[in-house]
Amino acid sequence: MVTESYSATQLQVLEGLEAVRKRPGMYIGSTDSRGIMHCLWEIIDNSVDEALAGYGKRIDIILHSDSSVEVRDQGRGIPTDVEPRTGWSGVQVVYTKLHAGGKFGSANYGAAGGLHGVGASVVNALSSRLDVEVDRNGKTHAMSFQRGHAGVFQDAGDPSPDAAFTEQPGKAELRILGKTKKGVTGTRVRYWADPQIFVRDADFQIEQLRDRARQTAFLVPGLEIELEDLRDPEAPSVENFKYEGGISEYVEFLAPDGPLTDTWRIQGSGSYTETVPVLDPKSGHMVSREVEREMQVDLALRWGIGYETVQKSYVNIIATPKGGTHVAGFEAGMLRTVRDEVQKNARRLKVGNDKIEKDDVLAGLTAVVTVRIPEPQFEGQTKEVLGTPQARNIVQKTLADGLKERFSSTKRQDKTEVSMLLEKVVTEMKSRIAARAHKETQRRKTALENSSLPAKLVDCRSNDVERSELFIVEGDSALGTAKPARNSEFQALFPIRGKILNVQKASLADMLKNAECANIIQVLGGGSGRTFDVSQIRYGKVIIMSDADVDGAHIRTLLLTLFFRYMRPMLDEGRVFAAVPPLHRVVVQNPGKKPNDTVYTYSEAELQQLLKKLERSGKKYVEPIQRYKGLGEMDEDQLWDTTMNPEHRLLRRMTMHDAAEAEAVFEMLMGSEVAPRREFIVEGAEEIDAQLIDT
Structure with missing residues (x-):
């Protein structure tokens, strides 16, 4: 009351x-x-x-x-x-x-x-x-x-x-x-x-x-x-x-990708004056006085081959997850210094009239920003944001001086790393501009619009994204069988020509220039890399349908590498699948005029188990048993029943429970370092059953 x-x-x-x-x-x-x-x-x-x-x-x-x-x-x-x-x-x-x-x-x-x-x-x-x-x-x-x-x-x-x-x-x-x-x-x-x-x-x-x-x-x-x-x-x-190792070791721990540059350590300091209330020991009261402050700046940064940005900031070892004036100074100094360096090398880098933006510079950057200030100004007791205004200029100057020194270094290693960094930044800029230009064409087109989607795409009629499926098939032969086999209401087909580019080794620019990779990104409609938007994807499921042989496995691995590097949210949400076509077709003979039964098996062990079962029951089967090595060997009814019919097919969902482990496996199998891959092959050679290898 x-x-x-x-x-x-x-x-x-x-x-x-x-x-x-x-x-x-x-x-x-x-x-x-x-x-x-x-x-x-x-x-x-x-x-x-x-x-x-x-x-x-x-x-x-x-x-x-x-x-x-x-x-x-x-x-x-x-x-x-x-x-x-x-x-x-x-x-x-x-x-x-x-x-x-x-x-x-x-x-x-x-x-x-x-x-x-x-x-x-x-x-x-x-x-x-x-x-x-x-x-x-x-x-x-x-x-x-x-x-x-x-x-x-x-x-x-x-x-x-x-x-x-x-x-x-x-x-x-x-x-x-x-x-x-x-x-x-x-x-x-x-x-x-x-x-x-x-x-x-x-x-x-x-x-x-x-x-x-x-x-x-x-x-x-x-x-x-x-x-x-x-x-x-x-x-x-x-x-x-x-x-x-301090924050240099911290950066190596945080980095989600392989290194493009070494970890650069930049340290400096700056002084400023501020008026603060100070306790007067004689009177016991607070009096305003102008005091001299010394601020220490310690930065560690490293660019990687990926596009994710990992940035941590601290004030007197207290984390500031929402940033503050020190982070604002870091980003401003980074953008201005790199932008100036790119302009100096504009002709070599073929920049044109386009301007570098902050996201272009931060792509692939792992950085730890630490400052030490006597009596910093935080916003609230939770200390999530630094408010000391002088921190911005001191951090910006410290970073700019350190980067300029690195950019002007005559050491061969430094010159190589700077050159790769500038090329990466310019590539990110071009990718951003290209993504913006193609934003509209990456969406599903209606019948009244002019579609600029690849001519090889065999689209479906449904606009229901959750229901629709895109089958990425290997070559025109598989497309020829899959086209009449599919349900055109919700199943779309897109053929690729053999093995696509290995994007784990290639740069972003090379990936965008590759016709197969660019077409896949355009067909899906969500962009790539930092600009990727999973909500714009045109299909609820993406199903990789490759042949059941070594080349088919290689193509599937290359496609998964493309998704992992540039469309990772698709894997995070479990929207990428691998079709599991049968390996064998066994025709079981029935006595009299009763039609023969057809049984499909999906592994060698399953086939042997079936044959033993038939032998025990006294049933005969047609020899030789058909071994499918390519999807083109099936007719349309067989392909629909075994691989494309949602009621009977078997799909393997591609997920990532441990992104760090997945990154390491992809780098070993598809990266540019040959030694770890050779060691993996040599160590695993004894576990291979030679009889299971197609020769």
Whole structure:
């Protein structure tokens, strides 16, 4: 019920951590698994900030079976002495006071991910129990909290949030648990997320945690992170992450394709001034002062033979998935520098009057953009976007200087890589322009429109994409049999002339010049590469119908390579199939005037099984048994019954459960490197049954 009167007596003032518990979404985004993970990031980032400042080389993350999580580090440890204004220990201040911490100035941390001083206190407020132990000054200090309030739990055995709790209002006791060895420092935090705050199915996501641990180990070379999952006592797991190569090694890990260039590392720095409020130690108040900032930029980038773009950005090792000013500077510097270089070589590259765009440059690029700034400006506590305006110009200048140095290098390797890069960028530009020009012709034409589809296409009558099927057949002989055999209502045919281009070795420009590849792309109507749009595909199924011999298998592999490289969403959605025509036709003789039966088998083993069955039953069959090597050997009724009739046919769906493994197999079988392919053939030679090879 809403009252008509509204006075100051009805205003509520939330003290301390009450505001966090009342509106948790303001601090952690949500109260589902994303919020659970954000709390854990806050604790982990505090430990990483210590390692980033040069204190400690190891962090342990433990997921316990009682739904708690523990983070251990070897940093300096939270200050345990008394904070003069509150009279409380540093531990109690950090975990119970919002906007309290050691990262508001630059004296303690040169560049840190935690900036707002709310991370540890917010996690504490949203935990049914939080225990912290600090090794510092030769002693182990401890303090416990329940939903943000300091006190003591009466644990009978293992620590539990349900144990009896005695609150200590005001200044709480910082307990001494024992002594430590000389020089040993660090912090251990263990907490239980509060079920009163988080939804029932909120839980720690091990995949996200694994990715974050790996990412952090890449960004802080030499830092060892151990992830221990004890939630299932019967199957505990331990994973260790440590990398010495930094972001250069990270780029190699992220890259989804083979290399076109080596990984280029570009580093630099820049300074700027900004006016910020600074705490005056004499008055105790914040006063505005102009301070000098130093920003460090570290970039690693590599172009690959594919067209996918993988770009990661970080500020003080905190991921910024939505970018910000540093990413804007990176992309602006990339586009301007590459565009200038292309213009310098316009005649050789045959650019004409067309202009390079950002997507042309980013095609096939894998890049990691990292900056380190004292007190960066983030948009919100979730820190997904960097807002520091000066970062744009510094990153742009650093990248431009590094690329110009690489472009002007006289080393043979650098000149070769730059030349291949510029050719790739120009090819991407031409592909984009060609895709735009052919966009309309790639759609299904009506009877009233002028169709510019290839003349060899034998189209179907139906406009229902979900029902329609395109059979890619091998040669005109197969087309001659398939044309009268098909159901022209929903089945279309497109013949190809022998073996198409091996697109795993060829460039994008060569692929577009190849008539067979270009025609297939045009018939399907969805474009190719970065411009591919699966929603524009004209057929619900694409069925590769090749002969059942070595050449047919080769043609099928070449076609799958084309789909994998330039129309991968078709494979992701399971819309590419291989027809499975029969290998043998067995005519079983029936006694008397009863017509003979025809049985088709699809493998040698199936044939032998059939023949044994016929022999046991005393039935005879016509010899020699017909062995189909080509689709053209069938008549139209046989082809329809065995291979094209949806009620009887057998199709093999082409899928990709593991794109990385598929990429490796395609590269080995169809790529330009001969040695891995030779090794594969030699090792697999012993497994081949010579009797099964057609000779």
